Amino acid sequence: MTPRSLRRFDSILPGGRHVQLSALDPAARAGRTIFGNRVVEAGQPERLLKRGHHSRKIGDVVQKGKWRGMPIFTLTLEERATCPRTCKQWLGCYGNSMNWAERLVHGPELEARLWRELGSLQSRNPGGFVVRLHVLGDFYSLAYVSFWQQALDCYPALRVFGYTAHDPAHGIGAALKxxxxxxxxxxxxRFSGWGLAERGAEVFAHEPPADAIPCPAQTGATDCCATCALCWATTRPIAFRRH
Ligand code: SF4
Structure with missing residues (x-):
């Protein structure tokens, strides 16, 4: 990590090129990652929530705004296996180029262990800590949405930021909304790909939508999320260039 940087990587760009799967690809059809060897049981890693500086564009501790001083942690699930089939990035998911990322198996074991880790983070960071949901993957059930509601209720230091591909008008998406x-x-x-005027997130190939703010970490205007804080500071849509 360079002295001025809050992340381990010099570039926020993913290591690989954009990979668009065919609709006939076995992983796309089955709803799995293409990196099955990077899926691990929730009991396996030393910890589920990783410090933000391990991520290319997250950063370690928030540097500005209302969450300033709070450490950031990330959670990574399996892309497609936990995501709605309606996701607009189903075939072009940026997980297709993240061959190094460790994906946690979702379900009761994950939630039980996650609950304990959140309790421990609450004790160690009573002034606040941030969880980025999800580096890969999505909210996979209504019960898992309730899990996060209960976590907010029980752990007052917890802050969350992230994105979902769920339809904000129905089911899991409506509960999240x-x-x-x-x-x-x-x-x-934020809700990805639904054209929301508030709390939206859009992916673009050439020009960002007129009403959205391009992610400053992608334009080079800031180092990472820890030095940016925009995603939790504004309700305006944020636009991300397709990786
Ligand atoms: S807009 Fe800022 S906070 Fe949001 S993803 Fe980009 S760098 Fe992170």
């Missing part, structure tokens, strides 16, 4: 609307100060979740 309720949480984001009512708990935005601690649960800054």
């Amino acid at each position: 309720d949480m984001a609307d009512t708990e935005w100060e601690r649960f800054a979740l």
Whole structure:
């Protein structure tokens, strides 16, 4: 890590090129990652929530804004296996070029261990800590959405930011929309690809949508999320250039 940087990597760009799967690809059809050897049981790693400086564009500790001073942690699940089939990036998911990322198996074991880790982070960081959901993957059930609501209720230091591909008008997406609307100060979740004027996130290939703010870490205007803080500071849509 360079002295001025809060992340281990010099570039925020993923290591690989954009990989677009065929709709006939076995992983796309089955709803799995193409890197099956990087899927690990939730009991296996030393910890589930990783420090943000291990991620290319997250960073270690928030440097500005209302969450300043809070350490950032990330959670990575298996792309497609936990995502809605309606995701607009189903075939072109940036996980297709993340061959190094460790994906956690989702389910009861993950949630039980996650609950304990959140409790431990609450004890060690009573002034606040941030969890980025999800580096890969998505909210896979209504029960898992409730898990995060209960975590917000039980662990007052917890802050969350992230993105979901779920439809904000239905099912899991509607439950998440309720949480984001009512708990935005601690649960800054954005809806990807739904054209929302508030709390949206869009992926673009050439020009960002006119009303969206291009992610400053991608334009080079800032180092990483820890030095940016925009995703939880504004409700305006954020636009991400396709990797
Ligand atoms: S806009 Fe800022 S906070 Fe959001 S993803 Fe980009 S760098 Fe991170």
